[in-house]
Amino acid sequence: MKSLKAKLGYTGAGLTLFAAVLVPFVLWGVFSKGFASLGLHVDEVYSGGPTVRTIQGTGYTIDVHREVIPHFFQRENPFVELAWKPVGVLPPRISERVDIDGNGTPDVLVSFDVPKDPKAMLHVDVESLNPRYESMRNVGKEKFSRLIVRVDDAILVRIPVAEP
Amino acid sequence: MATKPQTLHAPVPRSVGWSLLLTLPMAIWSAVIFSRSYLQPNRSLQIASTATAAFMVLLFFLMMRTRRTYRWRRWFFVAMGLLFPVGFIHEVVALRGSMGIPIEEMIAGRTPFCFIPIPLLVLPAALTKTLVFPGHILASPSAAGGGMAAMAAIWLAMTLVVGKAWCSYVCFFGGIEEGMAAVPAKPKVKKIDPRWRYGPWAVLLAMVLLSLAFFEPTYCMWLCPFKAVSEYVAARNVVGLIQNGIFIVLFAGLVIVLPLLTKKRTQCSFFCPFGAFQSIFNKTSVFDVKIDQSRCQPCVLCEKSCPTMSLNQQSITKGETLMSCMKCGACVDACPREAVVWHIRGTEVAVEPERARLIFLYAAWAMAVMFGGSVIADGLQTILHVIV
Numbered sequence: 001m002k003s004l005k006a007k008l009g010y011t012g013a014g015l016t017l018f019a020a021v022l023v024p025f026v027l028w029g030v031f032s033k034g035f036a037s038l039g040l041h042v043d044e045v046y047s048g049g050p051t052v053r054t055i056q057g058t059g060y061t062i063d064v065h066r067e068v069i070p071h072f073f074q075r076e077n078p079f080v081e082l083a084w085k086p087v088g089v090l091p092p093r094i095s096e097r098v099d100i101d102g103n104g105t106p107d108v109l110v111s112f113d114v115p116k117d118p119k120a121m122l123h124v125d126v127e128s129l130n131p132r133y134e135s136m137r138n139v140g141k142e143k144f145s146r147l148i149v150r151v152d153d154a155i156l157v158r159i160p161v162a163e164p
Numbered sequence: 165m166a167t168k169p170q171t172l173h174a175p176v177p178r179s180v181g182w183s184l185l186l187t188l189p190m191a192i193w194s195a196v197i198f199s200r201s202y203l204q205p206n207r208s209l210q211i212a213s214t215a216t217a218a219f220m221v222l223l224f225f226l227m228m229r230t231r232r233t234y235r236w237r238r239w240f241f242v243a244m245g246l247l248f249p250v251g252f253i254h255e256v257v258a259l260r261g262s263m264g265i266p267i268e269e270m271i272a273g274r275t276p277f278c279f280i281p282i283p284l285l286v287l288p289a290a291l292t293k294t295l296v297f298p299g300h301i302l303a304s305p306s307a308a309g310g311g312m313a314a315m316a317a318i319w320l321a322m323t324l325v326v327g328k329a330w331c332s333y334v335c336f337f338g339g340i341e342e343g344m345a346a347v348p349a350k351p352k353v354k355k356i357d358p359r360w361r362y363g364p365w366a367v368l369l370a371m372v373l374l375s376l377a378f379f380e381p382t383y384c385m386w387l388c389p390f391k392a393v394s395e396y397v398a399a400r401n402v403v404g405l406i407q408n409g410i411f412i413v414l415f416a417g418l419v420i421v422l423p424l425l426t427k428k429r430t431q432c433s434f435f436c437p438f439g440a441f442q443s444i445f446n447k448t449s450v451f452d453v454k455i456d457q458s459r460c461q462p463c464v465l466c467e468k469s470c471p472t473m474s475l476n477q478q479s480i481t482k483g484e485t486l487m488s489c490m491k492c493g494a495c496v497d498a499c500p501r502e503a504v505v506w507h508i509r510g511t512e513v514a515v516e517p518e519r520a521r522l523i524f525l526y527a528a529w530a531m532a533v534m535f536g537g538s539v540i541a542d543g544l545q546t547i548l549h550v551i552v
Contacts, residue, residue, distance in 0.1 A: 002512065004399045010452035013523045020527040024197065024534050027324070028275025031317030040289055043379060046270055046298035071292060074379040077253045141400065148494055149268040156271065 044068040045144050047154065048081040053102055059089045063154075064100055067161055068145075077160040079145035080133070085154035090114045100133065100159075108133050110157055112148055124148035125159050134143065134160040175231040175502070183229040189526065190224045194533050201541065208552070212544035219243070219424065219540070220533045227525060231518070233493030237532075238342060241332065245339015246538040247543025249393040252276075254546040256395050264398030270298035276395065277312045279319045279335075281370060283441040284375040296379050322535065326528050328442045329450030331432060331472075331490035332531040336539050337390045341431050344423035345471060351427040361473055361488065364440035371437050385472055389414035389431055428469045433488070439472075443487045452507050453491060456514035457484040459503035466495035466504050467511040483513065491524070 019027065041047070048065050055062040065081040080100055086092055091115050097106035107130040112122060126136040136159065141147040148157045178186070194217040201213035222235045230236070253263055256276070260266070265275055277299040288296045295301070295312060303311040324333055331338060367387070385397065386407060392415035396482040399405045414435075422430035432439050446452070455466070460480065467475040474489040485495070495504045505517035506524055 005510035006512070007510075009450060009508040012510075013508045013520070016325055016450055017523055017527050019321075020530040021193075023321045023325060023531065027321040028314070028317050031320050032313045035313040035316045038289075038293075040293050042273055042301065043288075043294045043296050043409065045379070047273065048271065056245050069184075071288075071294070071379040073377045081405065144267070144271070147267065149271060151268050151272045 026100075043071075045074060045076050046068060048083075048158070049084075055098065057084075059097070060084060062088065062096075062098060064098070064102075070145075076143060076145040077134075078163060079158045079160050082157045082159065083154040084157075087114065087118075087150065087153050087155055090155070097129070100130075105130070108159060110159075110161075112155070112157070114155065118150060122148045122150060122155065126157070126159050132162055134162055178229050178231065178288045180229065183225055185198075185339065186228045186522070187221060187225040191534070192220045193530055194221050194537070197534050197537060198541070205315065206545075208548035209541070209545045211237075211441050212367060212541045212548055215544060216537050216541040220529075220537050224525075224529055227529075231521075232497050233521065233525065234497045237493060237497060240532060240540075241339040242346070243339070244336050244341035244539050245341075245343060248336040248339070248539050249543075251539065251542035251546045252394055254550070255542075262398065263395050265395050266398040267400070273298060273300040275299045277315050278394075279315055280337075280388065280390075280436075280438045281375075282316060282319055282385055283437065284381055287372060287376045288324060288379060291376070294379075294392055296375060297381050300377045318535065322531050323442070323445050326491075326531055327445035327451070328439075328489065329449070329451070329491040329524075329528050330442050330445075331436075331439050332492035333528045334535050335438075336536065338429060338432055341391070341419045341423040341429045342471065345427045345429060347424055351425065353422075353425045356426060356428070356473065358473065358476060361486070364432075364436050364443075364488075365433035367435055368437035368440040383437060386410060387414065389418050389435075390527045391415075427471075428473060431491075433472045439488070439490075442490075446487050446489060447537065450509050451491060451520065451527075452509060453485045453489055453496060454505055454507040454513045455480055456505055457483050457505045459514070461501060461503075463500070465498045469498035491528070496521075 045068060049068045050066050051063040053064040054067045055064065063083040063085070065077060065083070067080050069078045070076045082098060082100070084094060091114065093111070095109070095111040097109050099105060100107040109127040109129060110124065112124040115122070121140055123140050124136060124137050125138060126133070128135040136146060139146055139148060141149050145158055146160050148155065198213040198217040201209045220240065225239055226236045227233055256263060260269060269275065275298045277297060280299055285295055285297060288294050297312065300311045301313050303314055323330060326333055371383045371387070384391070387410065389411060389506050391411035396411055397404050399408050418431035418435055462477070462480060462482065464480070466479070467480065471492060472488055472490060472493055474486045475495060479486050496506060498504070505514050506521035507513055507517065508520045508523070511520070
């Protein structure tokens with residue numbers, strides 16, 4: 001029995017050594033692909049959720065994202081993300097009525113300046129035309145559910161949704 | 165009852181030729197791992213990689229020659245701990261101009277992902293398929309690090325190989341406190357309440373539950389001491405200032421001051437939730453450290469030398485280390501009677517302990533060269549790039 005246990009121990013040690021050699025050439029890649037194929041996604045409070053509709057502007061587009069509903073005790077409000085892009089063709093000031101839910105009636109009036117400096121601080125005013133969406137005055141980047149930021153070639157505005 | 169230890173004796177050194185022969189596989193491994201840097205037309209990277217490979221091979225040779233593990237491993241580990249912030253901070257500053265991560269970078273999924281939040285992501289991912297971390301799943305050329313999939317994969321692969329020894333051969337954070345603990349000749353604080361050992365488990369449990377409840381990487385947001393030397397939340401309000409204040413206080417206390425006072429890795433021993441999580445893999449590893457009762461006179465030098473308080477009187481009597489043992493080899497090196505030995509599960513204690521040490525070291529050092537070596541090379545390259 002002792003001999004069998006010892007043989008198993010040495011076999012395990014040998015396999016461990018073999019696994020060490022395989023780590024950079026095989027295991028790392030296999031496990032990476034395995035992890036990526038699990039179907040996990042980054043929390044939508046960070047990513048903003050998938051685009052559900054695109055509104056055509058004059059030379060630019062507005063992506064309307066799916067409403068994000070926080071989990072459990074997450075310290076954020078439900079919100080909707082709107083993305084104006086590409087930034088390069090946006091006029092110096094945006095003041096636009098946006099139909100978020102796609103029912104043909106504008107839900108919010110969104111106004112913000114588009115500075116040329118990509119690092120300049122942004123501020124947004126949102127006037128609610130539908131009580132489902134909250135108004136915002138001169139908001140910068142307060143929290144994930146209430147902000148305006150520039151990310152790569154888009155300006156994102158996140159508008160809190162009134163909780164029922 | 166503790167007795168006065170016997171006169172310390174060093175193990176008989178191996179011959180140079182035999183030591184060189186044992187080092188040859190590691191030299192080949194290092195050459196293979198670092199040869200990738202020669203595919204890039206970056207002279208400072210090539211110099212840094214060559215120096216790192218030579219450093220790692222030299223340390224392995226010295227481990228073979230002297231039969232000591234801890235003292236040589238420590239050189240590598242401290243070098244990695246000190247050079248990681250150099251390379252990392254340079255990379256994030258080059259990418260975004262600051263160590264502070266702004267909210268737009270989090271939204272873009274460009275938060276570098278280290279291994280510490282892995283246990284915190286498990287429950288939210290299992291229940292909702294959601295990763296509560298503002299990073300990329302796959303690598304992104306515009307972000308530091310290799311993405312969450314790559315980090316999770318390297319963690320899993322290396323954990324299969326080294327288990328809890330991750331904490332002494334792979335973790336790029338532990339080296340700073342190990343370096344600090346090495347500074348004083350003797351500890352100023354000698355009595356430490358053993359209940360502090362449960363600290364990492366308490367932090368792990370609290371962080372796992374809070375991460376699930378608040379759906380955020382709570383440890384990263386509020387408690388990680390190493391944010392002070394990597395990246396932190398860009399303080400855009402009072403909450404951000406408080407978060408950064410906590411990071412600095414924890415870093416100063418657990419990573420600088422307490423290791424200087426106690427000569428222990430206090431952050432690892434009393435606080436690190438990832439270390440507690442990794443302890444579970446001590447139960448699956450084939451390698452462990454045992455105490456040969458026939459040779460042991462309870463001088464407790466092993467207990468005193470352990471940087472993570474993973475030995476106590478009860479465990480010594482039972483002939484084994486505690487679950488938190490990270491196989492750094494400090495106790496093995498400290499024992500004057502060669503009673504503390506490397507061991508492969510299933511084999512008899514103290515039968516061919518050097519064979520067990522060699523197999524373990526080949527596996528662990530291979531991982532150290534691959535992961536830690538790249539961290540060291542990255543830091544060296546940054547220094548060469550900035551200074552030269």
